[in-house]
Every structure is written in structure tokens, then in C-alpha cells.
Amino acid sequence: MVDVLRLRDDDPVSDPAVTVDSFIEQSNAAAVRVEPGDDARQLLPHLEQLRLVEVNFPAFTDGRGYSAARILREGGYTGELRAVGDVLLDQLSHLRRCGFDAFAPEKPIDQADAEAAFGRWPHVYQAAADDRAPIWKLRHG
Amino acid sequence: MYRYDQYDQDMVDARVAEFRDQTQRRIEGKLTEDQFKPLRLQNGLYLQLHAYMLRVAVPYGTLSSAQMHMLADIADKYDRGYGHFTTRQNIQYNWIKLEDAPQILADLATVEMHAIQTSGNCIRNISSDQFAGAAADEIVDPRPYAELLRQWSSFHPEFLALPRKFKICVIASETDRAAMKLHDIGIRIVRNDQGELGAAFYVGGGMGRTPMIAPLLREFVPLDQLITYSEACLRVYNRYGRRDNKYKARIKILVHELGKDEYARQVEEEFAHLQTLGIEPPIAELERIKTYFTDPAFQAGASDDLDLSDPDFALWVERNCLAHKQSGYIVANISLKPVGGIPGDASAAQIHLMADLAKEYSFDELRVTHAQNIVLPHVRKADLYTLWQKLDEAGLGAANLDTIEDIIACPGLDYCSLANARSIPVAQKIATRFAETGKSGTLGELKLKISGCINACGHHHAGHIGILGVDRKGVENYQLLLGGCEGDDTSLGQITGPGFDEDGIVGAVETATDVYLANRKDGERFLDTYRRIGMAPFKEALYG
Numbered sequence: 001m002v003d004v005l006r007l008r009d010d011d012p013v014s015d016p017a018v019t020v021d022s023f024i025e026q027s028n029a030a031a032v033r034v035e036p037g038d039d040a041r042q043l044l045p046h047l048e049q050l051r052l053v054e055v056n057f058p059a060f061t062d063g064r065g066y067s068a069a070r071i072l073r074e075g076g077y078t079g080e081l082r083a084v085g086d087v088l089l090d091q092l093s094h095l096r097r098c099g100f101d102a103f104a105p106e107k108p109i110d111q112a113d114a115e116a117a118f119g120r121w122p123h124v125y126q127a128a129a130d131d132r133a134p135i136w137k138l139r140h141g
Numbered sequence: 142m143y144r145y146d147q148y149d150q151d152m153v154d155a156r157v158a159e160f161r162d163q164t165q166r167r168i169e170g171k172l173t174e175d176q177f178k179p180l181r182l183q184n185g186l187y188l189q190l191h192a193y194m195l196r197v198a199v200p201y202g203t204l205s206s207a208q209m210h211m212l213a214d215i216a217d218k219y220d221r222g223y224g225h226f227t228t229r230q231n232i233q234y235n236w237i238k239l240e241d242a243p244q245i246l247a248d249l250a251t252v253e254m255h256a257i258q259t260s261g262n263c264i265r266n267i268s269s270d271q272f273a274g275a276a277a278d279e280i281v282d283p284r285p286y287a288e289l290l291r292q293w294s295s296f297h298p299e300f301l302a303l304p305r306k307f308k309i310c311v312i313a314s315e316t317d318r319a320a321m322k323l324h325d326i327g328i329r330i331v332r333n334d335q336g337e338l339g340a341a342f343y344v345g346g347g348m349g350r351t352p353m354i355a356p357l358l359r360e361f362v363p364l365d366q367l368i369t370y371s372e373a374c375l376r377v378y379n380r381y382g383r384r385d386n387k388y389k390a391r392i393k394i395l396v397h398e399l400g401k402d403e404y405a406r407q408v409e410e411e412f413a414h415l416q417t418l419g420i421e422p423p424i425a426e427l428e429r430i431k432t433y434f435t436d437p438a439f440q441a442g443a444s445d446d447l448d449l450s451d452p453d454f455a456l457w458v459e460r461n462c463l464a465h466k467q468s469g470y471i472v473a474n475i476s477l478k479p480v481g482g483i484p485g486d487a488s489a490a491q492i493h494l495m496a497d498l499a500k501e502y503s504f505d506e507l508r509v510t511h512a513q514n515i516v517l518p519h520v521r522k523a524d525l526y527t528l529w530q531k532l533d534e535a536g537l538g539a540a541n542l543d544t545i546e547d548i549i550a551c552p553g554l555d556y557c558s559l560a561n562a563r564s565i566p567v568a569q570k571i572a573t574r575f576a577e578t579g580k581s582g583t584l585g586e587l588k589l590k591i592s593g594c595i596n597a598c599g600h601h602h603a604g605h606i607g608i609l610g611v612d613r614k615g616v617e618n619y620q621l622l623l624g625g626c627e628g629d630d631t632s633l634g635q636i637t638g639p640g641f642d643e644d645g646i647v648g649a650v651e652t653a654t655d656v657y658l659a660n661r662k663d664g665e666r667f668l669d670t671y672r673r674i675g676m677a678p679f680k681e682a683l684y685g
Contacts, residue, residue, distance in 0.1 A: 123148050
């Protein structure tokens, strides 16, 4: 069992995640897993019923999951968005900015290291899926 | 030029701390090389044949004298006393130790510099027109837009693991001096019929193995949607760009395979969506940045007189200087192509000297060009002779800009782990041959570009004459291309036929120039003659 690092207070969803294809077909699951080649926009009509979306990173160098996460958050998804797979310390802060609020790394990440990673950047240059105000906003109000 | 405020400084300082921590973890073995590689690449650190190479960002090619002095100090302290200016308007050091890299980044941060995203599969340092702010033909200075894009692209959380590298270029004149259409995104700032400024987006250009000229994707993006439209372009690329084959992963392949119209349609769809999210910085931010790019305090009524009685100086002025938008001033190019030298290299002493001269004669500003030369953009004509004398004394007075001696060359097999053949010795031999025969001047503008492998870092596709080094059964072999051009009438060079050995390629270049000289009409450059008479006469002379 992989330890899940969660930045949410609600209870974890225990439902097994189904693939995007089977979710679209049978559509009563509350948890779905998005693979790198999946189009996250397919989920947008069904966000209400979803409580967990896992986005798989088979390799941390494949960044499609970053876009998938932002698209879901921009579409109004408020449930748990969990990065799973080859999830490493040095990508945590960027994943969080794209809307991930849970992390299930294959190799465990030390809690204190994770805290430090989330606090790494004093500011951010762009608007993304988190609530941080970009530097241009701080400059101009 | 742009100056950091506390926010910018905090971000660069945080990056230094982050990379110091990452390097430490690598040295301690807590990060594997596979895990560390993308991190070091996004801090400009490559592993080359003999050592680490560090590529330092020079945003849109603009430097102050203090920054230039720092580049010289780094060459002295951490390298072997040299810096190599690159086709991406950056500077590279070839002999860096991993354990020194974090401290070099810390040193750079003290002069508002960094190596952020100068490599790796992310949005790279933004390039621009080296004569921005000085050129008589520009609509506006393109650099504020480039700086806006620099900030947006720095640590952009969605675009740090793209299918492949991503290069953006911004220009603002009809004349393209920055190979804009050979970038992943080329932006030309334009004015529409209502007189409003906006951005024309060319998307999907590039060199490399499969060179492509970027098609025009959208004629006019309003300035208050520049970032949003860029983000839409990147998101569609991140979604569909190929990841199964790194040689087919650039956006040019996607635009080609999907078709420009379908790619454009998807970008428009994403653009419409992103516009609802409020991700665009306010115009006030662009205005804030623009205040850093106002004209320097030119002397009113400065004289346009130039005493050209010294023939060496007159030749240098003719070859290396360009008209400035301000009367009494001139744009001076310092050629880093002394005959027999390494294209783009400068010693620490030369870098210090150029910094001093910029401070004294060019309002504290220098530019790096994609042709691997340095520009002093704002020189008073009255100071030009003194400036030239000082350059010439330091071996920086070569009067050969845009001639066949002004060769672009990649580091090649002397340094690069990707290369199949050496580039530098070929460049040296060609420049020496033409300097000795005195033909460089007769030939006029002739852009010769050499790459040591098909990745095309030496821009051989875009050379009037291009040379591509390949490995042929373990022997270095050089293919000759003719007819490439990076400018407004962008074209890709065509291969003449079978390749040549190292000495053979020098002779082949000479043969090609002889065909030009025998056929040229009044005022024609090599490229013009080639376009008029075609490949056949050249082939005949080379292989007939």
C-alpha cells in the first residue's frame, strides 16, 4: 500500500479507480484514473459524481498529467486530485500549482521534505490552478 | 534595460537555493542521475564529452556591463578563461565542475542573471532582435514583450515536462534578424489597420533533423491576450506532442501531422476557454516593463560626421556598423570571428574589455547576436574611431560581419557528445582560406553555417552555404547545402550531393563561390544568384 500524502481534510475515497474508457461507458464510479494519453476533457460532463481522480505519471518526465489536472480544476472539479506513480520531491510544488492535492508516490517522500518543497517558492509568476496570486497581481493589485 | 524588483530577485534566489539542494542530494546519492538530469538541464547544466557545460541565459540577448564583467569573472574563476557565445544569444562555459555549479548560479544572481530553463524540455530563454531599441525599422522595441514572456514562462508549472524543448522569439520589424520563423513560436509585433499593436504568431518552425519554416497561425493577437494565447498554444502541444520518439517530439512535427488548420482550431478552442480564467497580466504590467526599455539619453544634435581617412577603420565601419534610428549614433558590431579563431569564443580579458567599452561608449549596454557576435547598440559616431582602435588592439576588430568569415558553428565533436564531426576546425580552415585569397570582401554578404550533426545547432539549414558534418563509416564527412536563409524570405538549404572530407569541403565551398562570382549580376548576393540560376550550375562545378 502506497502512502498517500494528502493536503485535504475530508475522508479518503476508498473506491477503486476505473479507467477513463470504462468510466465513460458505465459511468457510476466515483473514482477514475487518468493515464497520460487520456483526454481529461472527457470527464468534464461528469465532474459532479467524481470524488477522486488519480492522474498517473508512469515517468515523471511525461508532463501531460499537469495539463490534465489544470483542465479538471478549471472545469470546476473540487474532489481529490491525486498524482500517482513516478511522483518525486522536486516536482511536488509544480504539481500542487496545477491543482493536485494528494500524492501517492511509488517511492515514499519524507513528510518534512515535502513541506520544504511546498514552501520553496516565495512567489509565483503565473496564475494556475492554485490560489496563489501571481507576481503581476502583487505588483498591480 | 530591465532591472529586477524584489519579486524577481526573490525568485532567482529561490532557484539558486533549490539547485544547491538538488546538487547536494545528487552528490549524496539521494537523487539518481535519471532523476537529476532534467533538474540540472533546466539549470543550464549539460554533461558533454569532457566536462559539464553551463549555459547561462541572456534574456533576449541584452546585457549590462556589470553582467558582462560577471561573465568574464566566471570564465576566469570556474572555467579556463573563455566563454562561448551561442546561436541562442546565450553564453556557454565548457569546463564546469558539478560541485561549482550552484555557486556560479549564486554569483550570477548578484547581477540579476541566471541559467533558468536554458536547456531541458521546457520553454527556453526568449530570443529577440539583437538591434532592438536601436534599429531604424522597428515598430516598437520587442524586448518588453519578450520580458513579459520570460516571466510567464519561468517555472510555469504546467510546462516543465514538455515533449521537447520549446523556443520562442519576439521581433518587431519587417526585417527578421533573429530567424523568427525557425522557432517553435515566432512572434512579430505588428500594427493592424486600426493602428493598434498586436502579435502575429508563427508556430511550428525549427531546425534540427526535420527543418520547417513556421506557418502563420494567427495574424493578430491583441497585446492584452498575448500570454493567454501563448498558453493555449503550449497546452495543445503538451497534450498531443509526441513522446514516443524524441526526434518527432517538437511542435513542428505536431503542426505538420495535425495540419496547421486543425492545430489552429484547437488552439482557438483552448484560447476561448483560457480567456475566461483571467490568467493574463494587466496591460499595466507591460507598461511597467516598458519603462525599463526607454531610449537612453542620446545627445541632441550629435554629429553625423565620420572621418573615414583610415582605410582599415573605413572598412570596419562599412562591414560591421549599421544605421541607428538616432542621428549622430551608430550600431557597432564586434565580430567574434577573427580569422582562424573559434567562432563565438571570447577570452575573459576580451569580455571585460567589451564590458568597459559598453559602459564608456554604449550607454552601458551590449547585445549577443544569434550569429555569435556582440553588439554595442548605441555608439556616438564621434566616439567610433576611438572605440574601434581599442577593439582592434584587443583582437576584436575583425571587419567581417556577414561575410564568409563570419561563420556560425556549433561546438562540434571537439566538445559535444551528440556531434558526429568537428565543426570548429572546418570553420577555421574556411575562414583562413578566404582571408588569404582576399575573396571574403569580393563575395559580400555570404552567410555560412556549420553543424557537426543533424541536430543543426549550427543552423546549417539556414546558411546561404550550409555544412553538415556526418559520420560516414567512422570518418568525418561533410555535406554541402546551398540556398538557406534565416531572414524574412526564410528558406531551407538543399543538399548539393555526396559529401566531402575535411579538406574537400573547403575546396567545395570555394568552388561554389566561384560559380557565384562567374554568374552574379550587379548587386546580387550569393543567395540571390543561387535563387536565380538554381542548383544545376553548382552541381556541375562540384561533381561534373
